[in-house]
Amino acid sequence: MEMTLIKEKLRSDPMLRKLQAAEEVIWINPDKIPFADAQDSSELTMADIDDAEARLLRFAPFIMKCFPETEARGGMIESPLTDISDMRDLLNEKYDSHLQGRLLLKLDSHLPIAGSVKARGGIYEVLKYTEDLAIAHGILKKSDNYAKLAEPEYRNFFAQYTIQVGSTGNLGMSIGIMSAAVGYHAIVHMSADAKQWKKDLLRSYGVTVIEYRADYSEAVKNGRKQSDENLVSYFVDDEKSRDLFLGYAVAAKRLMCQLEEKQIRVDVEHPLFVYIPCGVGGAPGGITFGLKQVFGDAVHCFFVEPVQAPCMLLGMSTGLHNAISVQDIGLTGLTHADGLAVGRPSGFVGSMMEPLLSGEFTVRDGKLYDYLRDMLEAEGIFLEPSACAAFQGAAMLERSPEIQEYIKKNALEEKMKRAAHIVWATGGSLVPEEIREEYRNTIIRE
Numbered sequence: 001m002e003m004t005l006i007k008e009k010l011r012s013d014p015m016l017r018k019l020q021a022a023e024e025v026i027w028i029n030p031d032k033i034p035f036a037d038a039q040d041s042s043e044l045t046m047a048d049i050d051d052a053e054a055r056l057l058r059f060a061p062f063i064m065k066c067f068p069e070t071e072a073r074g075g076m077i078e079s080p081l082t083d084i085s086d087m088r089d090l091l092n093e094k095y096d097s098h099l100q101g102r103l104l105l106k107l108d109s110h111l112p113i114a115g116s117v118k119a120r121g122g123i124y125e126v127l128k129y130t131e132d133l134a135i136a137h138g139i140l141k142k143s144d145n146y147a148k149l150a151e152p153e154y155r156n157f158f159a160q161y162t163i164q165v166g167s168t169g170n171l172g173m174s175i176g177i178m179s180a181a182v183g184y185h186a187i188v189h190m191s192a193d194a195k196q197w198k199k200d201l202l203r204s205y206g207v208t209v210i211e212y213r214a215d216y217s218e219a220v221k222n223g224r225k226q227s228d229e230n231l232v233s234y235f236v237d238d239e240k241s242r243d244l245f246l247g248y249a250v251a252a253k254r255l256m257c258q259l260e261e262k263q264i265r266v267d268v269e270h271p272l273f274v275y276i277p278c279g280v281g282g283a284p285g286g287i288t289f290g291l292k293q294v295f296g297d298a299v300h301c302f303f304v305e306p307v308q309a310p311c312m313l314l315g316m317s318t319g320l321h322n323a324i325s326v327q328d329i330g331l332t333g334l335t336h337a338d339g340l341a342v343g344r345p346s347g348f349v350g351s352m353m354e355p356l357l358s359g360e361f362t363v364r365d366g367k368l369y370d371y372l373r374d375m376l377e378a379e380g381i382f383l384e385p386s387a388c389a390a391f392q393g394a395a396m397l398e399r400s401p402e403i404q405e406y407i408k409k410n411a412l413e414e415k416m417k418r419a420a421h422i423v424w425a426t427g428g429s430l431v432p433e434e435i436r437e438e439y440r441n442t443i444i445r446e
């Protein structure tokens with residue numbers, strides 16, 4: 001990135017200077033517009049989400065056969081939505097959060113198969129590729145029972161193909177485990193941030209893990225190159241993939257039903273606030289896109305990123321998207337939140353979010369462990385540090401001057417006491433006990 005342009009941006013924007021100093025910031029997106037207007041110019045629509053949902057339904061018998069833990073839900077990969085009012089009380093007491101409405105947790109940390117939000121996008125993309133491939137070779141029709149794909153003759157067919165992906169850990173787990181289940185040869189290119197136990201787990205499934213000393217972007221670049229050189233290799237491109245994005249977006253339709261079951265209304269009088277941790281942007285972007293399709297202007301979505309790796313915030317606030325990296329403004333990109341250790345955002349997701357996203361929070365690494373312990377204390381639920389980033393939104397929302405202005409501008413003052421808040425817990429259930437113990441005892445003084 002050109003230095004003079006960056007300097008000019010830094011000079012004119014105090015928020016960016018705080019971002020550069022690795023201070024916690026709250027950013028309101030000035031480009032957000034009414035949903036109806038945003039929809040007019042969107043390249044994707046509700047029909048695309050419906051299509052993805054229908055595909056997952058076709059694969060449900062196959063998923064159920066390969067992963068018996070999904071039987072109770074008929075092969076649907078979904079997570080619970082649960083009240084965490086004790087955590088709300090704790091936030092209000094300990095952090096002076098003034099949170100008024102109901103606080104809920106979306107437990108994607110406990111999604112079957114991959115134990116993280118990546119079980120949505122990653123698995124969906126592998127299945128989409130599988131369906132396309134099988135139909136193109138005349139061995140599958142959409143009206144078939146897809147359970148047959150688990151039979152040896154089909155596995156042998158898919159074994160001729162390779163699927164590759166670059167990952168900080170969780171995406172690799174989701175793609176690797178699902179690829180192995182279908183029968184593919186899977187290669188996961190892991191960045192330096194990836195935890196050892198995630199690599200070990202993948203290798204136990206027969207997945208090839210290639211380790212890099214470099215960061216996520218470098219792992220992706222190498223993975224893409226190796227895949228391009230192989231005629232029978234498919235690369236899952238987290239920075240550009242529409243399929244991943246739509247796999248995540250399906251979450252919104254399912255959430256709508258869960259809110260109805262809990263008799264939680266979401267409409268203009270009953271706003272919904274959602275806080276999602278952000279790395280390259282695919283997961284929070286896809287979920288936000290879906291939520292806006294379902295709830296329109298009644299939902300207010302915020303991303304949360306680590307102070308050393310706020311790539312989406314940097315890209316969106318400068319309008320430079322993937323043309324700028326956090327290293328360009330002197331940040332390290334290094335964070336204990338391994339799932340969020342990304343220095344350059346997805347340009348595709350950044351553009352999609354421009355008219356939809358309400359804003360962003362950044363959070364210090366030390367606080368991730370505080371929130372992790374708070375959740376264990378208040379609710380007895382373990383989440384990984386990346387997932388805990390989302391609590392920064394709930395903790396800071398109603399005490400922040402920036403958000404007070406947002407609330408006024410959107411005429412929400414009277415409605416905040418009727419609001420529901422969802423913290424999107426993106427990972428944690430597969431973390432081994434000895435690592436949990438390590439996390440529980442980690443204290444960072446910043």
Ligand SMILES: *Cc1c(COP(=O)(O)O)cnc(C)c1O
Pocket residue numbers: 116117118170171277278279280281282283284339340384386387426427428
């Ligand atoms: C990947 C990940 C995210 C963020 O998803 P992106 O698509 O990279 O933005 C958040 N939390 C966890 C635990 C993750 O693994």
